[in-house]
Amino acid sequence: MAEHLLEVRNLSVEFHTAAGVVKAVKDISWYLDRGETLAILGESGSGKSVSASAVLDLIDMPPGRITSGEIRFDGKDLLKLSASQRRDINGRKIAMIFQDPLSHLNPVYPVGWQIVEALTTHGVDRLAAHAEALRLVTRVGIPEPENALKKYPHQFSGGQRQRLMIAMALAMKPDVIIADEPTTALDVTVQAEVLRLLDELQQETGMGVLIITHDLGVVAEIADRVVVMNAGEIVETGSTREVYKNPQHPYTRKLIGAAPGRGEMHPPLEAREPVLKVRDLQKYYSAFHALDGVSFDLMPGETLAVVGESGSGKSTLARILLRLDEPSGGQAFWKGRDLFTLSPAELFKLRRDLQMVFQDPTQSLNPRMTVYDLVSEAWVIHPEILPKKQWRSRVAELLVQVGLRPEHAVRYPHQFSGGQRQRIAIARALALEPQLIVCDEAVSALDVSVQAQVIDLLDKLRKEMGIAFIFIAHDLPVVRDFADHVMVMQKGKVVELGTVRQIFEAPKMPYTQALLAAGLDPDPDVQAERREARLKLARATG
Amino acid sequence: ADTGVKIVLNEEADLLEPCMATRSNIGRIILGNISETLTELDVRGGKGLQPRLAESWAQQPDGSWRFTLRKGVKFSDGSDFDAKDVKFSFDRAMDKSITCETPRYFGGMTVTAKVVDDQTIDFSADPVQPILPLLLSLVTIVPEGTPISFIREPIGTGPYKLTEWTPGQQIVLEERNDYWGNKPAVTKATYLFRSDPAVRAAMVQTGEADIAPSISQLDATNPATDFSYLDSETVYIRLDHSMAPINDLRVRKALNMAIDREAFVGTLVPKGTLLATSVFPPPTLGWNKDVKVPAYDPEGAKKLLEEAKADGVPVDTKLTLVARTANFPNVTEIMEAIQQQLQEVGFNVDLKFYEVAEFEKLYSKPYPTDRGPMLVTAMHDNSKGDPVFSMFFKYASDGRQSGISDPKVDDLIKRASAATGDDRAKLWSELVAYLHDDLAADVLLFHMVGYSRVSERIDFKPTMATNSQLQLSEIGFK
Amino acid sequence: MTHNEAMPETPGPITRFARMLWADKFALAAAIFLLIVLVMSLIGPAWLDAAAQKQNLRGRNAPPFHLDLGWLWFLGADALGRPLLARIIVATQNTMMVAAGAVLVSAIAGSMLGLIAGYAGNKVSQVIMRIADVIMSFPSLLIAVIVLYVFGPSVTNLIIILSITRIPVYLRTTRAEVLEIRERMFVSAARVMGASQKRIIFRHILPVVLPTLTTIATLDFAYVMLAESSLSFLGIGIQPPEITWGLMIAQGRQYLTNAWWLSFWPGLAIILTTLSLNLLSNWLRIALDPVQRWRLEMRGHKNG
Amino acid sequence: MLTFVRKRALASLISLVGLVVLVFFLSRLTGDPAALFLPEDATEAMRVQFRELHGLNDPVLVQFGRYVWDLFHLDFGDSIRKARPAIDVVLEAFTWTLQLALITMVLVTAAAIVVGSLAAFRAGGFFDRIASLVSLIGASAPDFWIAIVAIVVFSISLGWVPTSGTGTILHWILPIGVLFIRPFGLIVQVVRGSMISALSSAYVKTARAKGVRARPIIFVHALRNAMLPVITVIGDQAASLLNGAVVIETIFGFPGVGKLMIDSILQRDFNVVLAAILVTALAIFLMNLLIDLAYAVLDPRIRY
Numbered sequence A: 001m002a003e004h005l006l007e008v009r010n011l012s013v014e015f016h017t018a019a020g021v022v023k024a025v026k027d028i029s030w031y032l033d034r035g036e037t038l039a040i041l042g043e044s045g046s047g048k049s050v051s052a053s054a055v056l057d058l059i060d061m062p063p064g065r066i067t068s069g070e071i072r073f074d075g076k077d078l079l080k081l082s083a084s085q086r087r088d089i090n091g092r093k094i095a096m097i098f099q100d101p102l103s104h105l106n107p108v109y110p111v112g113w114q115i116v117e118a119l120t121t122h123g124v125d126r127l128a129a130h131a132e133a134l135r136l137v138t139r140v141g142i143p144e145p146e147n148a149l150k151k152y153p154h155q156f157s158g159g160q161r162q163r164l165m166i167a168m169a170l171a172m173k174p175d176v177i178i179a180d181e182p183t184t185a186l187d188v189t190v191q192a193e194v195l196r197l198l199d200e201l202q203q204e205t206g207m208g209v210l211i212i213t214h215d216l217g218v219v220a221e222i223a224d225r226v227v228v229m230n231a232g233e234i235v236e237t238g239s240t241r242e243v244y245k246n247p248q249h250p251y252t253r254k255l256i257g258a259a260p261g262r263g264e265m266h267p268p269l270e271a272r273e274p275v276l277k278v279r280d281l282q283k284y285y286s287a288f289h290a291l292d293g294v295s296f297d298l299m300p301g302e303t304l305a306v307v308g309e310s311g312s313g314k315s316t317l318a319r320i321l322l323r324l325d326e327p328s329g330g331q332a333f334w335k336g337r338d339l340f341t342l343s344p345a346e347l348f349k350l351r352r353d354l355q356m357v358f359q360d361p362t363q364s365l366n367p368r369m370t371v372y373d374l375v376s377e378a379w380v381i382h383p384e385i386l387p388k389k390q391w392r393s394r395v396a397e398l399l400v401q402v403g404l405r406p407e408h409a410v411r412y413p414h415q416f417s418g419g420q421r422q423r424i425a426i427a428r429a430l431a432l433e434p435q436l437i438v439c440d441e442a443v444s445a446l447d448v449s450v451q452a453q454v455i456d457l458l459d460k461l462r463k464e465m466g467i468a469f470i471f472i473a474h475d476l477p478v479v480r481d482f483a484d485h486v487m488v489m490q491k492g493k494v495v496e497l498g499t500v501r502q503i504f505e506a507p508k509m510p511y512t513q514a515l516l517a518a519g520l521d522p523d524p525d526v527q528a529e530r531r532e533a534r535l536k537l538a539r540a541t542g
Numbered sequence B: 001a002d003t004g005v006k007i008v009l010n011e012e013a014d015l016l017e018p019c020m021a022t023r024s025n026i027g028r029i030i031l032g033n034i035s036e037t038l039t040e041l042d043v044r045g046g047k048g049l050q051p052r053l054a055e056s057w058a059q060q061p062d063g064s065w066r067f068t069l070r071k072g073v074k075f076s077d078g079s080d081f082d083a084k085d086v087k088f089s090f091d092r093a094m095d096k097s098i099t100c101e102t103p104r105y106f107g108g109m110t111v112t113a114k115v116v117d118d119q120t121i122d123f124s125a126d127p128v129q130p131i132l133p134l135l136l137s138l139v140t141i142v143p144e145g146t147p148i149s150f151i152r153e154p155i156g157t158g159p160y161k162l163t164e165w166t167p168g169q170q171i172v173l174e175e176r177n178d179y180w181g182n183k184p185a186v187t188k189a190t191y192l193f194r195s196d197p198a199v200r201a202a203m204v205q206t207g208e209a210d211i212a213p214s215i216s217q218l219d220a221t222n223p224a225t226d227f228s229y230l231d232s233e234t235v236y237i238r239l240d241h242s243m244a245p246i247n248d249l250r251v252r253k254a255l256n257m258a259i260d261r262e263a264f265v266g267t268l269v270p271k272g273t274l275l276a277t278s279v280f281p282p283p284t285l286g287w288n289k290d291v292k293v294p295a296y297d298p299e300g301a302k303k304l305l306e307e308a309k310a311d312g313v314p315v316d317t318k319l320t321l322v323a324r325t326a327n328f329p330n331v332t333e334i335m336e337a338i339q340q341q342l343q344e345v346g347f348n349v350d351l352k353f354y355e356v357a358e359f360e361k362l363y364s365k366p367y368p369t370d371r372g373p374m375l376v377t378a379m380h381d382n383s384k385g386d387p388v389f390s391m392f393f394k395y396a397s398d399g400r401q402s403g404i405s406d407p408k409v410d411d412l413i414k415r416a417s418a419a420t421g422d423d424r425a426k427l428w429s430e431l432v433a434y435l436h437d438d439l440a441a442d443v444l445l446f447h448m449v450g451y452s453r454v455s456e457r458i459d460f461k462p463t464m465a466t467n468s469q470l471q472l473s474e475i476g477f478k
Numbered sequence C: 001m002t003h004n005e006a007m008p009e010t011p012g013p014i015t016r017f018a019r020m021l022w023a024d025k026f027a028l029a030a031a032i033f034l035l036i037v038l039v040m041s042l043i044g045p046a047w048l049d050a051a052a053q054k055q056n057l058r059g060r061n062a063p064p065f066h067l068d069l070g071w072l073w074f075l076g077a078d079a080l081g082r083p084l085l086a087r088i089i090v091a092t093q094n095t096m097m098v099a100a101g102a103v104l105v106s107a108i109a110g111s112m113l114g115l116i117a118g119y120a121g122n123k124v125s126q127v128i129m130r131i132a133d134v135i136m137s138f139p140s141l142l143i144a145v146i147v148l149y150v151f152g153p154s155v156t157n158l159i160i161i162l163s164i165t166r167i168p169v170y171l172r173t174t175r176a177e178v179l180e181i182r183e184r185m186f187v188s189a190a191r192v193m194g195a196s197q198k199r200i201i202f203r204h205i206l207p208v209v210l211p212t213l214t215t216i217a218t219l220d221f222a223y224v225m226l227a228e229s230s231l232s233f234l235g236i237g238i239q240p241p242e243i244t245w246g247l248m249i250a251q252g253r254q255y256l257t258n259a260w261w262l263s264f265w266p267g268l269a270i271i272l273t274t275l276s277l278n279l280l281s282n283w284l285r286i287a288l289d290p291v292q293r294w295r296l297e298m299r300g301h302k303n304g
Numbered sequence D: 001m002l003t004f005v006r007k008r009a010l011a012s013l014i015s016l017v018g019l020v021v022l023v024f025f026l027s028r029l030t031g032d033p034a035a036l037f038l039p040e041d042a043t044e045a046m047r048v049q050f051r052e053l054h055g056l057n058d059p060v061l062v063q064f065g066r067y068v069w070d071l072f073h074l075d076f077g078d079s080i081r082k083a084r085p086a087i088d089v090v091l092e093a094f095t096w097t098l099q100l101a102l103i104t105m106v107l108v109t110a111a112a113i114v115v116g117s118l119a120a121f122r123a124g125g126f127f128d129r130i131a132s133l134v135s136l137i138g139a140s141a142p143d144f145w146i147a148i149v150a151i152v153v154f155s156i157s158l159g160w161v162p163t164s165g166t167g168t169i170l171h172w173i174l175p176i177g178v179l180f181i182r183p184f185g186l187i188v189q190v191v192r193g194s195m196i197s198a199l200s201s202a203y204v205k206t207a208r209a210k211g212v213r214a215r216p217i218i219f220v221h222a223l224r225n226a227m228l229p230v231i232t233v234i235g236d237q238a239a240s241l242l243n244g245a246v247v248i249e250t251i252f253g254f255p256g257v258g259k260l261m262i263d264s265i266l267q268r269d270f271n272v273v274l275a276a277i278l279v280t281a282l283a284i285f286l287m288n289l290l291i292d293l294a295y296a297v298l299d300p301r302i303r304y
């Protein structure tokens, strides 16, 4: 039997928690060959990230424990190597792109330094490393790369951070790259570029790519083979095409069936008095113009999707509407009152009505509070919402609604997967029963089945309670299913604003058209065709 | 051979001002080394007052004193010493624009100096001062023209001159070649300053210093290098006779009888400590050997208290036993023991320690009006050979630190101060006995001893005067 | 619909903490020691005061480790022949009162001001910080002498003096951390929910700063006890016949080379107390941090 | 940044003025210098004369006005005791203190960071236990114990270094060694605690995934994130050294500003007290400013 480049055999991982042992990964096996792309698909919280972390020796042990299995790389069992031998492999031979880019970047060092370090650690000299870092940052599409290297992580948008993370991982041209949800925060055009970059590198160096994702489109675009995980176990493996066309396991079938973008688009809403009017919003970060004259209206029960380039100011817009950042100019009227001139007391009353799900779930959850505390905090602050007796049952209910289990209530944020954390954040926002929820990439880390469940939930709330949503997303199929109106942003400006139907069926602006064209289809065959077409086009023009 | 010595003192001199040489941290460096006086009290040999810059003196019929000065004496700046310098020095020390310590010894009299010729000077005092020559042992001589403000570089006629002073670190004196007297054995003296007694002792042990004039009794463990000497400090408890119940003689006697002084010696105060019967130590004029230390008699004390109580004296009144922090070694323990001993015979005693400035408020007049009956523990220094330096301000009705007001005492002090010779001694003795036996004026405790450590290569024996001066010329090498 | 039965019943916090304490034997020993100290400080004076004050000049500086005079003399006797063990026990009360008082007052006042300075506007923050600068550069001894002079020495004044001088360190530490923590996203999240400033400060920011503050506070415990001893030296500390460990150390200082036990035992008491407090605070730091807690829980499970 | 420094300097100037006012009036509450300067048997006439000479008879406000006027002419007044300009006396002593504080703090900082970080790296391990124990005992032991024992051992028994004083490099070893201990203990603990949190954060995982070796992970990645509370505590310790290390100066005969300040306070030599406080306060303000700048340098999220 020929050795695979990387092979995981019978791996089991468990975690110790106050409430007992959590078996995160149960006896899984998979392999990856040179030049191959393997996708791990699966339910959020099914052990994808944990098994990837095991390969790089990144599980904290204890509380984690690898109870059985082997991880073979280049003919050696990694689990039997010394710490220093594994260090030499990490970064150079096997590199990782983390799911949660903000917390995984060191906040006190410039990003350039951090990328350079990935190189110098493995013996590249400083000057060469710097040149290489610059090249990488340019390739992942960060604007003003020379300048960007000197900036700190908090000065980048979510998608930009993710791209920096990718640049860092690619630095040493490793043999294996493990990409954990590498494109969740990227708009489709950038996503396409990043995927193309991975592909190119794979062509160049013959590296193996292990990509963890829930985006069937991404799988269809780049994966050769697929492993499907559910509840810590592998339920199905096979070539991408096979699995898509002919799923065996019920979970896989459910997953493929849940792929968004095929339902009915929302019919146009009848015009009502808007609850939120935004006029000519401006935001400067010193000289940088992050928001440039953003204006829109929002009616009760309306979902306004905000799509657009990564770094175009979407999160900034959200932060300003919630008064987390001060605007540099412009107005926003909530039910006729200017949000930006409210006194603290008035603001406090409004807080109940306006909620936000943050783009970076890990950072937005207080690490010292249990899920129960996090969700019920809403009622501590606004006791009029719910009598204390009902808190426990309501927390349990909310958790179930977002696809978690009641027993998760006693755990702490660090004990969850990325997608699970995102759902905790959603549950927390819902607890307040607000009238407007700003969702910043709120479902981007969820697998399609859970995503569908959450979207259904939100849609139900929208209909029943008239909650309005500002739904920041890059995932166009989700937007198509969920939004009433779509606002397209680029470089801090609104490029186009219209109903879903207008935007998806008759986009006017070239950027919008490009965006739609870059969308991925979950069907590998469709994607293969598109790829062909693209190549032809490139050959013809190039 | 090395003829330099290193002397480690407990406190640095702030100044080297000759007119402040009566302050011990200054005096131990300059007195007799840089600056000299007309007369000097011999403590070591017990020979009484000796000539220094004056060759002789005699009282004139009008009561004034005439001093004949030594010839051929030069100041370290090269100028000649004569009577004008003496007059200048005296006037300077008494000048209002400089706060010398000297005037305190000349309180209640006016003294004028008159130059007769270069070698002769008259001092006349009003009222007539029998001990003027002794008082002049406290006036250091500086050259005429020395500024009338504190100086830091003293010029004197002594065997040494100041050659280096690095504040905070060291002071160096070096031998003068043109000194009028005998050439001393020590050619150079370096003074170092360390506040911790254990460190001072250690420095002699390691050879970093040759003489540590005061170390702790506890560190004095090496008989080859460590000597005890009676220093001139007397510890006593001043009683405030103006307050009940202390205004009652029986109560004062009871206080005296309640304290087991013997028990302290060799325990909390070093062996060799003398039990005091007066506020000045034995070699002083008028010290009365017939006055006996009150016997430790708790039963007697209790009885006296009962008697007093029966007469309506409020013996249960709370007495405050006051002491100054770090006033002398073991002060806390000694005070605690005294408190307990007093309590054992039935006194109601509160113990209070005060920081120096606050203590001063209670110790010197005007006393606070709301003070209540106080027992103030204090230490008094008199190494000057005559009780006059103690008696007036400790016992006279208008003495600044007096707790009593007794016409007989006032009268005796006045007479003794004016008397001379044996008369003077007798009157002082009488006063001591009266205060101690008849009045039980206060609770006298100890004449303290000090310990010094002297390197084995050095020949030096500290004396009672070591507290206030340390003449390098008395040091030899073995 | 109720999900009550589905939410797992975790053991109550008391059992959980007891179990975690059991898991760390050092912390357990520390807790027991501190408990003893606490009990002694409550009953000590009532129990042994007479024995601790009884002088016996013949037995002065009696060396330790002899039982001839009784167990109270096991640690030796002081310069007045009073049994050191009894004195240490009796002194516990005053010592703890002064130390705990000063540390608590300064820690609470300091961290409150620090929270305000870190979270409030620039103006308030400036004022508070500059006041801290003033305190920091004000020699503690001068404060001591002034307070003594103006108000007279007493336990309360002692606590005031000692705590004033220690406020800046808590203040500055807290503020520095708040400056960073308030930028964290979970604080923003709380603000979005409408959490009041008070809640944000106490529920979200303080817990993150607290471990550092307890570390400083435990060491300050020792510092305060020793500072109190140097004040005793100047006559402003606790006055005999009242005793504290600091005063005992000050009194034993001159006997250091001859009768080491006089200041050694009270010094040891201070060291042990500090050590215990620190072990406990390190334990607490882990026990209160969900990310670290497994260290204790794992061990607890294996052992229990 | 520059405007920050300018604003800050101005604010510090105001607090400096506040400090002077405070110290001036408060110190004058503490009694009469005449009683302390003059011998106890000085006559009343001498006292009056003394007060006259030093302007102590004037109303306090007049005295203050005069002081401020002189201050504007950079005249800090004369030391009553030493009959020299107070500022000379203070600067002489402060030079020593500054050197001592600088050297000590540099050594302490370096050592404590290394030891604390290594202890945190394997929290609960053998090195951690030993380091904690030693540093805690050091930090809670009375400093005069350590000083005297050090003299007995290193000077008397071994004869390696002089007991005390100044002059050669050897003279510095004991004072620095003794001064080192307490801040070392404190900072080790703070570093350790702070580092434990930092080492369990996600960016450390990233570094591990990059293959970064243990040493840079500890000292580059985690340490800088853990530094905020650490430098605050370093600042606090440095400030107390700048205010003078009284015990060390007393025992080792080190001519620093601490003992000078105490002596001047006890003797009510107000001009020296004021000058000393002004000088040390200036140093401490400067240091606090540097520390605040260091926050911003260490953590880019903190902006002024």
Ligand SMILES: Nc1ncnc2c1ncn2[C@@H]1O[C@H](COP(=O)(O)OP(=O)(O)OP(=O)(O)O)[C@@H](O)[C@H]1O
Pocket: A015, A016, A017, A022, A023, A024, A042, A043, A044, A045, A046, A047, A048, A049, A050, A051, A063, A099, A414, A415, A416, A417, A418, A419, A420, A445, A447
């Ligand atoms: N430290 C921990 N303690 C306890 N449980 C943990 C811990 N870390 C992870 N888990 C659990 O392990 C399971 C697998 O987590 P993992 O991060 O691998 O999920 P995932 O498949 O990557 O999900 P997602 O798509 O949401 O990122 C989750 O159920 C999570 O709750």
Ligand SMILES: Nc1ncnc2c1ncn2[C@@H]1O[C@H](COP(=O)(O)OP(=O)(O)OP(=O)(O)O)[C@@H](O)[C@H]1O
Pocket: A154, A155, A156, A157, A158, A159, A160, A185, A186, A187, A285, A288, A290, A309, A310, A311, A312, A313, A314, A315, A316, A317, A359
């Ligand atoms: N604190 C800051 N300082 C400087 N620039 C900032 C700061 N925060 C954000 N920016 C810049 O503002 C721009 C908009 O950021 P924002 O986070 O709103 O992007 P976004 O549209 O949410 O992108 P993404 O989809 O990648 O999350 C980005 O170019 C980012 O670099």
Ligand SMILES: [Mg+2]
Pocket: A048, A049, A050, A099, A180, A417, A418, A419
């Ligand atoms: Mg994951």
Ligand SMILES: [Mg+2]
Pocket: A157, A158, A159, A314, A315, A316, A359, A440
């Ligand atoms: Mg964003």
